[in-house]
Amino acid sequence: MSSILTNHSAMTALSTLRQINTSLSDTQSRISTGLQIASGKDNAAYFSISKTMAGDSGMYKAIDENLTLQQNAVSTARLGAETVVDLAKDFAERVAFAQGGTQEVRDDVQAELDELAARMSTTIAQATFNGTDYVNSTGAVTVVTGISRSTTGVIATTTMTFNMQDLGAIQSAMAAVDLSAATTTALQQTALQTAETQLSAAIASATALGIAERSIETQKDFLGELTDRLDSGIGSMIDANMEEEAARLQALQVQQQLATQSLSIANSAPQNILSLFR
Structure with missing residues (x-):
């Protein structure tokens, strides 16, 4: 029809x-x-998952930026500590050289020690990054290293902790050494023991800061790899x-x-x- x-x-x-x-x-x-999935109407499940993962990736990148600042601050502090170790080593060597020496020798060595102590003070004052000082006090520093998300959606931060190092106390102890007044063998040996003790303390401080810097560096590497995986996973779900x-x-x-x-x-x-x- x-x-x-x-x-x-x-x-x-x-x-x-x-x-x-x-x-x-x-x-x-x-x-x-x-984009294959640009909105919730295209695929609600994938859209929701991808947006959540994108949020996590953004937070990881922000945390990584903060870790960069912390790494630079710790690296600067470690450099200062290692420089103090070198100066403390020279200091201990000069004190050892003066053992049993005449008054004139001890006076000359004391002038060297005063100069080394002054250089330590300058080094410690300069071992800061953007106002962050990890070399003039003690105490723990807590750094946020990432986030964790439970199966129920509860989000929390992960952290690491390292200790600040009081290089100023080491410098003060060495600056107090006075070979000119060490007129006896016992006093000279006490000065040597002080120099050796503070050298060991400086080495321990440099080591601790080196471990902290390495830990932050390792975490930054992990965050970089993690955000790459997250971004890749997001792309596999929503990219056309x-x-x-x-x-x-x-x-x-x-x-x-x-x-x-x-x-x-x-x-x-x-x-x-x-x-x-x-």
Whole structure:
């Protein structure tokens, strides 16, 4: 049955063309944005997971930036401590040289010791980074190293702790050594023991700061790898496969052309009815 009021063929062709145009629009959107899942309507589960993971990745990157500041501060403190170790070593050697020496020798060595103590003081004063001073006091420093998320969604921070080092106390103890007044063997040996003790303390301080710096560096490496994995995982869920989208675009363009021709043919069908009235 043919009708000039209802063209079923045209309706079917129009519906097909509408569906093709919708698919073509979606494909063009994926190509232009590079995203297969751009909103919750595309895939609610993947969208939710990817946004949560993206938030975690952003927090890890922010924490990594803070760790960079901490690493620089600890590295500066370690450099200061290692310089103090070198100076303390020279100090102890000069005290050992003066053992049993004459008053004149001890006076000359004391002048050297005063200079070494002054250089220690300068080094310690300069071993700070952006106002952060880890070499003039004691106490623990807690650094945030990352976040953890439980299966129930509860988020918490992870931390590491290291101790500040009081290099100023080491310098003060060495600056108090007075070989000029050490007129007896016992006093000279006491001065030597003081120098040796403070050298050991300086070595321990430099070692502790080196361990802290290495721990921060290791954590930064881990965070870098972790954020790369998170970003890669996000991409695998929401990024569009551009090869597939390119092939799909060409196929849909061909389908669109054919559907348009089909609709044109269906719309011209009622014209054939005129031949029945000739």
